[in-house]
Amino acid sequence: MKAMPVVQKFTQLSDVDFKTYFGKAGKYLIVKDDESGLTTSLVSSNTVYPELLSEVNVASNVTSITFNGLNINNDGAYLIEVKMVSTTAGWKHLRMYINGDTNESNYRLRSINARRGTITVENYNLAWVLGYQYLSHAYYLMTRLHNTATITRGFAYLTNTAYNPPHFLYYLQNWYLANHTNVTSLTFTSTETNGIRVGSRIAIYKYKIF
Amino acid sequence: MAVVRAKVIEVDVKTGEIVETEKEIEIPDEEPPQPQTAAVDAETILNVLKRKGIITDEDIQNALQQGDNE
Numbered sequence: 303m304k305a306m307p308v309v310q311k312f313t314q315l316s317d318v319d320f321k322t323y324f325g326k327a328g329k330y331l332i333v334k335d336d337e338s339g340l341t342t343s344l345v346s347s348n349t350v351y352p353e354l355l356s357e358v359n360v361a362s363n364v365t366s367i368t369f370n371g372l373n374i375n376n377d378g379a380y381l382i383e384v385k386m387v388s389t390t391a392g393w394k395h396l397r398m399y400i401n402g403d404t405n406e407s408n409y410r411l412r413s414i415n416a417r418r419g420t421i422t423v424e425n426y427n428l429a430w431v432l433g434y435q436y437l438s439h440a441y442y443l444m445t446r447l448h449n450t451a452t453i454t455r456g457f458a459y460l461t462n463t464a465y466n467p468p469h470f471l472y473y474l475q476n477w478y479l480a481n482h483t484n485v486t487s488l489t490f491t492s493t494e495t496n497g498i499r500v501g502s503r504i505a506i507y508k509y510k511i512f
Numbered sequence: 513m514a515v516v517r518a519k520v521i522e523v524d525v526k527t528g529e530i531v532e533t534e535k536e537i538e539i540p541d542e543e544p545p546q547p548q549t550a551a552v553d554a555e556t557i558l559n560v561l562k563r564k565g566i567i568t569d570e571d572i573q574n575a576l577q578q579g580d581n582e
Binding site: 366460492 | 575
C-alpha cells in the first residue's frame with residue numbers, strides 16, 4: 303500500500319497555488335466569490351475597509367482621466383478621492399461621467415455650499431463634482447458611489463466634502479439616472495483643456511457596504 | 513459641449529495599465545446651467561443631513577467660520 307505524502311505546510315496542499323500567497327504577508331484569507339478556493343484580502347469578511355483599486359498621479363497636464371474595467375456589482379461601492387491642483391486663475395470645473403455618458407441631463411446634483419459665511423442650496427442637472435479656481439491652490443473631493451440600481455433607478459453618490467480651505471465647502475448628493483445595471487467606467491473631465499494639472503491625483507477604492 | 517483634441521489618461525483597473533494618449537473628447541461647458549427646479553429650503557436639507565448623522569451643528573458653524581475668516 304502506497305503511503306500518502308505528509309502535508310506539513312499550508313502551501314503544500316494540493317489545491318493551493320503558492321503564487322497566490324507569495325508577497326501577501328499580513329493579509330486575510332477569504333473564500334473566493336465563486337467559492338472555488340481561497341484568495342487573499344486586506345480585510346476580513348465583516349470589516350468595512352477601503353481597498354485601493356487604482357490611482358493616477360498626474361505627471362503631465364491632461365484634460366480627462368478614465369478608469370475602465372470597474373464592476374460595482376462585484377465591488378459593492380466605490381470611495382473616490384480627488385485632489386485637483388489649480389495653476390491658473392479663473393473657474394475650472396470637474397465632471398464625473400459614469401459609463402462614458404456625457405449627457406448631463408442624465409445626472410442630478412443637489413448641493414449645500416458655504417462660501418463667505420453664506421449657505422446656499424443648489425440643484426442642477428449636471429455631472430459636476432468639483433470646481434477649482436485660484437492660482438496655486440489645491441482642491442479636494444471625497445465621494446462615495448453607491449450601487450442603488452437594484453432598489454431604484456441609477457447610481458447615487460454622496461460627497462462629503464468638496465472643499466478648498468478656507469474658501470468654500472460643499473456637501474453634494476449626485477444621482478446618475480440612466481438605465482444602467484452596472485458601473486463599468488468613470489471619466490473625470492475638466493472644463494479647461496489640459497485642466498487636470500501636474501500634481502493632481504485621483505484614486506478609486508472599493509469597499510463592501512450594505 | 514465642445515469637441516476638442518486633448519491629452520487624456522486611460523486606466524485599466526483590472527491590469528493596472530495606465531496609457532496617456534491624445535484623442536477627440538467632449539469638453540463640458542464652463543458655466544453650470546441654471547437650476548431646473550425650484551431651490552429647496554436650506555434649513556430643510558440641513559435638518560435631514562443632521563438627522564442622518566452626516567453633518568452636525570459644529571460642521572455648519574465651521575463652514576460659517578471658514579467664510580468669515582476670508
